Amino acid sequence: FDERDVHCHLSSLKRVDARCRNSAVSHRDEALDATIGCPRCDGYITQRAAEDRNHVTGCLERAKHNKHAAAAAANGMQLVVWAGTTYGGWGAEWLSLHLQPEYAKRLRAEKQAGGSGWETIKWKQRLYEDMCIEIARANYAMLKERTLPPRVA
Numbered sequence: 001f002d003e004r005d006v007h008c009h010l011s012s013l014k015r016v017d018a019r020c021r022n023s024a025v026s027h028r029d030e031a032l033d034a035t036i037g038c039p040r041c042d043g044y045i046t047q048r049a050a051e052d053r054n055h056v057t058g059c060l061e062r063a064k065h066n067k068h069a070a071a072a073a074a075n076g077m078q079l080v081v082w083a084g085t086t087y088g089g090w091g092a093e094w095l096s097l098h099l100q101p102e103y104a105k106r107l108r109a110e111k112q113a114g115g116s117g118w119e120t121i122k123w124k125q126r127l128y129e130d131m132c133i134e135i136a137r138a139n140y141a142m143l144k145e146r147t148l149p150p151r152v153a
Helices: 047-051 055-074 092-112 118-147
Strands: 018-022 026-037 078-085
Touching: 026 055, 047 055, 055 078, 055 092, 078 092, 092 118
Parallel strands: 026 078
Antiparallel strands: 018 026
16 A cells, blocks of 8 residues: 555545555556445435445445546546445445455465365454454544543643
8 A cells, every 4th residue: 555645636636545556466556445434324324224234335335436436547547445334344345356355365275275264264353353443443532532521631
């Protein structure tokens, strides 16, 4: 990730969060944009949200694509969106493009080496747990900053 080089949208002053390069995988850069939404917000409390676990993250992903996809393509980059929820949910796009292929690759390698696959399962579980912890910490920090009275010396 190169967070200093995020010039995808200089003409509109809109920027993605990072420009990712991995020449071992592809010579095409990725424009990464991340977002987190709260499923308790009024716009997300719908019958569809109750029936579809990806409703909130899907809405967030679509909004990011509408905002950045054309400029990313014009700059020769693939837009990659990570959408999450304040409850720890992950968007289907990130999971299918990055996490699931990495998980399958690790699982295959572990089983070819004679393993049971348990180490790879633990890797994925730790990844989910670590992200949920980071989201919880960020939620607490935002609430603390905005709701606690100022400290008096």
